[in-house]
Amino acid sequence: MRNTAAILKRELVSYFITPVAYVFIVIFLLLTGFLTFAKDTGALYERGQADLAPFFRWHPWLYLFLIPAISMRLWAEERRGGTIELLMTLPLRMRDAVLGKFLAAWAFVGIGLVLTFPVWITVNYLGDPDNGVILAGYLGSFLMAGAYLAVGSAMSAFTRNQVIAFVLSVSTLLVFLLAGYGSVLEFFSGWAPLWLTDAVASFGFLTHFEAIMRGVIDLRDLVFFLAMMAFWLFVTALAVDWRKAR
Amino acid sequence: MIELQNLVKRFGNLTAVDGVSFTVQRGEVLGFLGPNGAGKSTTMKMVTGFLAPTSGRVSVCGHDLAVEPIPAKRRIGYLPEGAPLYGDMTPRAFLRFMAEIRAIPREQRAARIGEVVAKTHLDEVLEQPIETLSKGFKRRVGLAQAIVHDPEVLVLDEPTDGLDPNQKHEVRQLIRAMAPHKAIVLSTHILEEVEAVCTRAMIIARGRVVFDGTPEELLAKSRRHNAVCVTLRAAVAAQARVELARLPGVAEVVDLAPGDGTARLLVLPARGHSILLEVGQQARSRNWEVLGLEQERGRLDEVFRELTRGSERGLRAEVAA
Numbered sequence: 001m002r003n004t005a006a007i008l009k010r011e012l013v014s015y016f017i018t019p020v021a022y023v024f025i026v027i028f029l030l031l032t033g034f035l036t037f038a039k040d041t042g043a044l045y046e047r048g049q050a051d052l053a054p055f056f057r058w059h060p061w062l063y064l065f066l067i068p069a070i071s072m073r074l075w076a077e078e079r080r081g082g083t084i085e086l087l088m089t090l091p092l093r094m095r096d097a098v099l100g101k102f103l104a105a106w107a108f109v110g111i112g113l114v115l116t117f118p119v120w121i122t123v124n125y126l127g128d129p130d131n132g133v134i135l136a137g138y139l140g141s142f143l144m145a146g147a148y149l150a151v152g153s154a155m156s157a158f159t160r161n162q163v164i165a166f167v168l169s170v171s172t173l174l175v176f177l178l179a180g181y182g183s184v185l186e187f188f189s190g191w192a193p194l195w196l197t198d199a200v201a202s203f204g205f206l207t208h209f210e211a212i213m214r215g216v217i218d219l220r221d222l223v224f225f226l227a228m229m230a231f232w233l234f235v236t237a238l239a240v241d242w243r244k245a246r
Numbered sequence: 247m248i249e250l251q252n253l254v255k256r257f258g259n260l261t262a263v264d265g266v267s268f269t270v271q272r273g274e275v276l277g278f279l280g281p282n283g284a285g286k287s288t289t290m291k292m293v294t295g296f297l298a299p300t301s302g303r304v305s306v307c308g309h310d311l312a313v314e315p316i317p318a319k320r321r322i323g324y325l326p327e328g329a330p331l332y333g334d335m336t337p338r339a340f341l342r343f344m345a346e347i348r349a350i351p352r353e354q355r356a357a358r359i360g361e362v363v364a365k366t367h368l369d370e371v372l373e374q375p376i377e378t379l380s381k382g383f384k385r386r387v388g389l390a391q392a393i394v395h396d397p398e399v400l401v402l403d404e405p406t407d408g409l410d411p412n413q414k415h416e417v418r419q420l421i422r423a424m425a426p427h428k429a430i431v432l433s434t435h436i437l438e439e440v441e442a443v444c445t446r447a448m449i450i451a452r453g454r455v456v457f458d459g460t461p462e463e464l465l466a467k468s469r470r471h472n473a474v475c476v477t478l479r480a481a482v483a484a485q486a487r488v489e490l491a492r493l494p495g496v497a498e499v500v501d502l503a504p505g506d507g508t509a510r511l512l513v514l515p516a517r518g519h520s521i522l523l524e525v526g527q528q529a530r531s532r533n534w535e536v537l538g539l540e541q542e543r544g545r546l547d548e549v550f551r552e553l554t555r556g557s558e559r560g561l562r563a564e565v566a567a
Binding site for chain 2: 005007013014017018090091093
């Protein structure tokens with residue numbers, strides 16, 4: 001626990017030592033702002049509805065590229081710089097290191113998410129939205145970001161090259177994203193048995209995120225994201241141990 | 247304090263470490279020598295728990311690394327090869343992080359860090375990002391993190407690599423000062439370093455231990471150990487060469503590169519003989535004009551080559567050089 005905290009702190013501080021973190025947050029805020037308010041993408045004003053659906057619906061797609069950009073360095077950089085040897089000879093469990101790094105990245109995304117609060121203020125100023133639904137949206141987005149990060153963390157552990165980690169992460173995430181996408185499911189339902197279509201849909205990020213976004217917090221959706229994180233962090237630990245000396 | 251039993255490490259078909267066993271006690275400084283790729287670093291990586299051995303076991307202060315890795319690792323300070331560090335951190339932040347993970351109580355951390363900073367002379371660069379530091383400072387930051395928790399066992403992979411002669415001297419002094427209270431294993435390419443800091447030398451080649459003894463014993467294995475180098479007038483060189491070779495205890499006389507009008511003869515003793523006296527007496531009785539007479543201690547690089555390559559030709563080339 002103390003070790004996890006020490007690693008979390010070191011990692012999180014290191015995000016803010018370089019300007020990259022600030023640039024990243026600015027890009028995230030600009031993109032979410034643009035996609036939410038622009039006429040042909042979100043049209044928050046023109047819709048005339050006091051909710052944040054136009055804001056949240058872009059998150060899965062933004063995360064597809066932004067999250068791998070954060071997670072790619074998690075382990076690849078340790079391996080490239082040789083510091084993994086330092087880290088793995090310290091008196092800590094693999095669990096502490098994997099979790100500490102992941103939580104730091106998750107906290108960083110959380111900071112970015114919190115900084116989108118002007119959008120929330122805007123809808124509250126313009127109308128009378130259901131803030132419970134908005135809170136659920138934020139929760140869903142945060143959980144989804146965690147699942148994305150866990151996938152990215154595992155991909156980063158497989159290679160010492162950050163670019164390869166990025167490409168692997170985007171590809172893997174795309175599979176999970178498209179698995180819940182309407183037209184992909186229609187393609188399956190045309191010929192595959194129902195159970196297969198359902199199985200594919202249940203692995204899709206969109207299926208679970210859209211459910212939470214609507215304000216329906218179903219235990220199954222929460223469990224899905226938490227299980228995704230646990231599974232991919234477990235894969236991370238295995239990959240770090242397997243690849244550390246190469 | 248460190249115990250290795252029949253340690254083997256294979257990477258696919260390659261056997262990097264092939265049955266290495268040794269123990270290191272408190273107060274010992276074990277110098278690990280060997281050509282690149284001989285298995286030095288791999289052995290150190292297994293001692294520190296970074297790599298798991300294919301077979302065999304390592305125990306540190308009585309804790310088997312495979313069974314109780316955390317208590318074992320707690321007692322080790324490690325400077326990995328090339329001294330990898332988190333470049334974006336300052337030495338102060340980095341040492342704080344290490345002190346925290348090393349479970350030094352919060353109220354003692356500042357004092358401990360101050361102590362190692364003084365020992366490694368880091369005070370002037372404490373607030374600069376590590377990646378902007380010179381190689382010498384980086385190496386010292388690496389050393390500082392290895393000793394911040396005052397470990398009982400210290401494993402240093404090439405601690406003086408890339409340092410200038412003054413810095414090398416300082417690091418060696420630091421190691422010597424810590425030696426009585428710790429068990430230290432260090433690897434090096436610099437043979438003089440073994441003489442300077444180690445109480446024990448070990449040569450490893452192709453994954454096996456080929457020598458284990460004191461630096462003096464290592465020197466004694468040199469063909470040049472107690473050899474005598476005589477400088478004479480060139481005119482008598484041929485005669486002297488023949489006569490010196492006949493002396494008791496002399497194994498061979500080698501003609502070294504001559505200067506103008508002089509000749510240098512290297513008189514090699516048979517193993518275990520001292521021949522300085524005999525050579526001197528012979529020169530006096532023949533009335534040779536001796537311009538120089540010195541006894542050699544032996545050459546580590548020669549022994550090193552002999553042990554790691556095992557080729558007689560290499561040795562001859564070395565003696566003639």
